[in-house]
Amino acid sequence: MIALRFAWRSLVRQPARALLGVLGVAAVGALLFDMLMLSDGLVVSMRDMLERTGFDIRITASGDLRRAGDRMHDTDATLAALRRLPQLGTVLAIRFVEAETDGPAGPMAMTLEGVQGDARPWTVLAGRDPAGDGEVVVSRALADALRLEPGGALTVRARCAASNQVLPPARLRVVGIAEFPFELVGDPTAGAAMPTLDAACASRTDEADIILASALGEVDATAAAVRAAQPRLNVATNEQVLGRLQRNGFTYFRQISAVLSAVTVGFALLLITVLLTVSVNQRLGEIAALRALGFSRRRVVADVLCESILIVGLGGLVSLPLGAALARGLDGILKTMPGIPGQMNFFVLEPATLGLHAGLLALTALAAALYPMQVVARLPIAATLRAEVLS
Amino acid sequence: MRLAVLAILAILAGLPAAAVAQTSELPTVLVSRQAAEALGLSIGAVVQVAPPDGSRARDFRVAGIYEPTPDPSRLGNAIHAVRLHLPDLLALTTPPDAPKGAESVDAINVRLTPGTDALAFSRDVNARLPGLSARPTTDAGAAAGPFRVLERFHLAIAIVTILASTVFLIALTVMLVDERRETVGVLRLIGLPTSRVLAQVLLEGVLVASVGSAFGLALAVVSEGVINRFFQWRYDTALLFVQVTPSVAVTCVLIAIPLGVSATVVASWLLLRRNALRLARR
Numbered sequence: 001m002i003a004l005r006f007a008w009r010s011l012v013r014q015p016a017r018a019l020l021g022v023l024g025v026a027a028v029g030a031l032l033f034d035m036l037m038l039s040d041g042l043v044v045s046m047r048d049m050l051e052r053t054g055f056d057i058r059i060t061a062s063g064d065l066r067r068a069g070d071r072m073h074d075t076d077a078t079l080a081a082l083r084r085l086p087q088l089g090t091v092l093a094i095r096f097v098e099a100e101t102d103g104p105a106g107p108m109a110m111t112l113e114g115v116q117g118d119a120r121p122w123t124v125l126a127g128r129d130p131a132g133d134g135e136v137v138v139s140r141a142l143a144d145a146l147r148l149e150p151g152g153a154l155t156v157r158a159r160c161a162a163s164n165q166v167l168p169p170a171r172l173r174v175v176g177i178a179e180f181p182f183e184l185v186g187d188p189t190a191g192a193a194m195p196t197l198d199a200a201c202a203s204r205t206d207e208a209d210i211i212l213a214s215a216l217g218e219v220d221a222t223a224a225a226v227r228a229a230q231p232r233l234n235v236a237t238n239e240q241v242l243g244r245l246q247r248n249g250f251t252y253f254r255q256i257s258a259v260l261s262a263v264t265v266g267f268a269l270l271l272i273t274v275l276l277t278v279s280v281n282q283r284l285g286e287i288a289a290l291r292a293l294g295f296s297r298r299r300v301v302a303d304v305l306c307e308s309i310l311i312v313g314l315g316g317l318v319s320l321p322l323g324a325a326l327a328r329g330l331d332g333i334l335k336t337m338p339g340i341p342g343q344m345n346f347f348v349l350e351p352a353t354l355g356l357h358a359g360l361l362a363l364t365a366l367a368a369a370l371y372p373m374q375v376v377a378r379l380p381i382a383a384t385l386r387a388e389v390l391s
Numbered sequence: 392m393r394l395a396v397l398a399i400l401a402i403l404a405g406l407p408a409a410a411v412a413q414t415s416e417l418p419t420v421l422v423s424r425q426a427a428e429a430l431g432l433s434i435g436a437v438v439q440v441a442p443p444d445g446s447r448a449r450d451f452r453v454a455g456i457y458e459p460t461p462d463p464s465r466l467g468n469a470i471h472a473v474r475l476h477l478p479d480l481l482a483l484t485t486p487p488d489a490p491k492g493a494e495s496v497d498a499i500n501v502r503l504t505p506g507t508d509a510l511a512f513s514r515d516v517n518a519r520l521p522g523l524s525a526r527p528t529t530d531a532g533a534a535a536g537p538f539r540v541l542e543r544f545h546l547a548i549a550i551v552t553i554l555a556s557t558v559f560l561i562a563l564t565v566m567l568v569d570e571r572r573e574t575v576g577v578l579r580l581i582g583l584p585t586s587r588v589l590a591q592v593l594l595e596g597v598l599v600a601s602v603g604s605a606f607g608l609a610l611a612v613v614s615e616g617v618i619n620r621f622f623q624w625r626y627d628t629a630l631l632f633v634q635v636t637p638s639v640a641v642t643c644v645l646i647a648i649p650l651g652v653s654a655t656v657v658a659s660w661l662l663l664r665r666n667a668l669r670l671a672r673r
Contacts, residue, residue, distance in 0.1 A: 017562060017565055017566060020558055020559075020561055020562035020565065021559075021616075022563050023558045024555055024559040024562055027554055027555030027558055028552065030551070031548070031551050031552065031555065081532040108454065141671055162409055189473065195476070251626075252626075255622065255625065259618070260548065267552075267555070267556075271559040271563075274563060275562060275563065275566070278563070278566045278567065278570070279566065280572055282569070283569075326551060328547075329435045329542060333540065333543050333547055334540060334546050336540050337537050337540040337541075338537060338542075339537070
């Protein structure tokens with residue numbers, strides 16, 4: 001405690017130098033904090049989104065993510081077969097169709113989502129769920145872009161069979177504004193019952209991109225039962241979807257976060273070591289005098305360590321709000337990436353992240369103090385004092 | 392027009408390795424390196440290729456193994472693909488009962504003669520052939536979208552790193568200059584004007600910053616190879632992840648040297664403003 005107070009006085013004696021050291025650690029610590037949040041942020045955010053939808057099992061034709069793979073055929077029969085499984089609760093089939101509408105600055109691309117089943121994959125924020133033919137709910141992004149309100153009209157031209165196909169316009173009635181958890185950035189969505197989508201496509205195809213199901217019991221066992229009942233379809237639990245994304249889709253951010261975390265810690269280590277070493281070298285005479293007055297070797301070494309802890313500790317504390325603000329800015333940049341659900345966050349704070357951040361900074365403080373501590377511990381008292389007097 | 396088209400292979404998995412009969416009359420295919428490695432294929436091997444439904448499988452001889460063009464949008468996915476001559480692919484994929492002329496292709500790549508305006512050519516094609524969409528290859532903005540975002544992200548990280556480095560640099564220069572306080576004091580006392588001492592410090596700053604920049608660039612060039620090799624191994628791709636281009640090197644030097652020199656001069660100026668006697672501790 002006394003060593004800590006002594007180290008504090010050493011820092012306060014040269015406030016500009018101490019402040020710069022703390023600010024430097026704060027900036028580096030903020031970057032480290034962000035990289036740690038980025039490391040698992042996408043997975044945590046995706047898990048949260050998957051769990052919020054209330055479905056445990058995702059059934060597709062090819063195991064690919066939305067729109068990337070083949071469509072399932074015979075949706076009516078598949079849904080009926082799935083409903084017969086006692087392990088399943090709600091079952092919902094969804095088909096996504098690219099469409100365009102007239103935006104304020106010309107044609108605007110959007111997605112029309114048709115659903116068939118026991119639940120809805122969206123949450124109504126205003127108005128009500130579509131009940132009849134020609135009724136849709138629109139996302140907040142679409143409502144804002146077209147200034148739509150419940151009761152308004154939405155004209156869409158769907159591309160149902162191919163991306164270059166444009167069907168005659170279909171006029172739909174907006175009955176609500178809803179939150180679509182997986183709405184992509186730059187791709188506003190409208191949702192309707194499957195017959196409405198079929199009408200917009202001018203044909204009934206009995207196809208679906210994905211079937212979502214909730215399990216009444218243990219999820220893995222339920223998924224196995226679905227696999228047994230539908231061997232030609234790809235069945236994945238939320239955990240399996242996350243695992244696949246962790247292996248492929250999100251690895252880049254994990255790798256970049258690992259590389260930048262290592263670089264950041266190395267950078268902080270190098271610079272704090274240099275700061276402390278130069279600081280100690282400037283005070284060698286003073287330290288030798290303290291030793292001559294009776295300060296033990298352990299005590300002066302503890303002073304250097306405490307000085308490192310104070311610089312890194314204060315910098316680390318400042319780095320938390322700084323890192324949070326920086327994460328908001330970086331998240332804003334990354335969220336403009338096309339094909340990313342708008343509600344997904346790249347930087348997510350978890351208790352473990354705070355612990356890891358504190359642990360890494362503590363290790364940095366300790367490692368950075370090692371060399372200057374060694375200098376102080378091996379200081380020849382008489383020779384240093386003599387050199388000090390002669391200079 | 393390129394006669395070979397890329398076909399995503401749906402049936403390579405599970406092929407019998409025994410289907411290796413050296414038959415020179417067979418039509419030929421190129422197999423991607425990843426597919427060849429996964430299936431243990433070599434040049435001259437015979438493979439069966441079929442549409443996704445498994446019907447109408449035909450034997451082909453592997454004429455070569457190619458490295459797929461690095462595609463950032465397919466990062467993390469092993470590219471298991473074969474390249475067939477277009478007539479062979481059409482024969483495989485067109486249903487037998489399809490009327491003549493029903494064959495379709497996804498895209499036609501056109502190489503223009505040197506000096507031809509690609510934009511004007513694409514406009515001309517769009518006007519003459521309604522229903523087709525022609526675009527210059529430089530207009531691949533949509534595909535590059537995610538990488539533009541990543542570029543902005545990396546730029547933001549670089550700015551934060553520069554800010555942190557600047558703070559540390561100023562702290563270090565303040566300490567280093569302070570260490571030379573007595574020397575500077577003596578120089579002032581023997582008659583050197585402040586501007587002369589400052590000029591000396593400036594030259595030192597330029598020298599140190601230049602050497603530091605050169606060292607940093609050398610480190611970047613060395614780490615470039617290490618990082619690329621690691622990520623190429625990790626993602627099984629020939630994509631370049633880090634590239635120290637001349638413009639990147641020049642940008643780094645243009646930031647590093649003025650920053651280093653400014654930090655040295657600012658720290659020295661703060662010291663030189665003090666009284667010479669105080670500096671010399673006399």
